[in-house]
Amino acid sequence: MGALPEKEEVTAAPKARALAKKLGIDLAKVSGTGPGAMVTEADVKAASEGKAAVPAPPIPVEAPRPEARPEEKAEARPAGQDKYGEIERIPIRGVRKAIAKNLIASQKTAAFVTGMDDADVxxxxALRKREAKVAKEKGVHLTFLPFFMKAAQHALAAYPSVNASVDEKAEEIVVKKYYNIGVAVDTPEGLMVSVVKNVEKKTILDLAMELQELSIKARDRKITLEELKGSTFTISNYGTFGGTYATPIINYPNIAILGTGKISERPWVVDGSIAVRKILPISFTFDHRIIDGADAARFVNRVISYLEDPGRIFIESA
Known part of the structure; x- marks a missing residue:
């Protein structure tokens, strides 16, 4: 004789089971209207009254809407607007695209470190103020930048490892024996780095005249590609726009950049006494893969020494 088939387990809510037991209802004979045909308390009550419970209506499910085509999405709101208000879209191309590409390459390659200091200038x-009169007679507007460039060039000569680039493929440091200093120039297209070649062979007035010419060319969009290439070191004189300290990005493939801020009057200790002095904020960013922190500090101190004792920088001799 075969074994009797097992009685199929009925799915029922706990309250439904308790009520069925109380009323003597066989749950196996009750049609469940709950999820997955589960017997509910209402089903048991209906069975005791000889009625069939009415199943709850299914929750309506909204059919998925077809994905809007790209052109339909673009037409969802007027051009020149997002959901918050009016916008303007400016394509990244030309000079701006080239600037972005170079800055990204620099940040992806170098190990950036920035140090900040001050120089009593x-x-x-006073020297620039006096010599500006001489320069004006020659049709030249003499700013502080030529002095910064000459101070940097002398410091680079003392610390040649700063005047270098890295040959990534050959894994070599390429030390330059010439001094081509790039200078960031503000133009309608963004910052351009104009390059003054062979700074070591030029006087302060030579540099001032060349900077003046390059600045005009850059702003008039007449500067040549050759005048934007070949830098061995860069200076960003953001003090012209009121900035103080910054973390300037290295102009790849250079390995360092000097940032000069706005000169302002500050209290300063001179020979043990407080005096009001003209102070220049300095920021120096370098590639720590190539330049050690100690050498970076020595280089900046050398630059400061020239700026604080400008008699060491000759006005009309290279």
């Missing part, structure tokens, strides 16, 4: 301030 009170004497330099």
């Amino acid at each position: 009170t004497e330099l301030w």
Whole structure:
């Protein structure tokens, strides 16, 4: 004789089971209207009254809408607007695209470190003021930048490892024996780095004249590609726009950049006494893969020494 088939287990809510037991209802004979045909308390009550419970209506499910085509999405709101208000879209191309590409390459390659310091340029301030009259007679507007360039060039000569680039493929440091200093120039297209070649062979006035010419060319969009190439070191003189300290990005493939801020009057200790002096904020970003922190500090101190004692920088001799 075969074994009797097992009685199929009925799915029922706990309250439904309790009520069925109380009323003597066989759950196996009750049609469930709950999820997955589960017997509910209402089903048991209906069975005791000889009625069939009415199943709850299914929850309506909204049919998925077809994905809008790209052109339909673009037409969802007027051009020049997002959901918050009016916008303007400016294509990244031309000079701006080239600038972005170079800055990204620099940040992806170099190990950036920035140090900040100050220089007492009170004497330099007075010197430039005097020599500006001489320059004006020659049709030249003499700013502080030629002095910064000459100070940097002398410091680079003392610390040649800063005047270098990296040959990534050959894994070599390429030390340059010439001094081509790039200078960031503000133009309608963005910052351009104009390059003054062979700074070591030029006087302060030579540099001032060349900077003046390059600046005009850059702003008039007449500068040549050759005048934007070949830098061995860069100076960003953001003090012209009121900035103080910054973390300037290295102009790849250079391995360092000097940032000069706005000169302002500050209290300063001179020979044990407080005096009001002209102070220049300095920021120096370098590639720590190539330049050690100690050498970076020595280089900046050398630059400061020239700026604080400008008599060491000759006005009309290279």
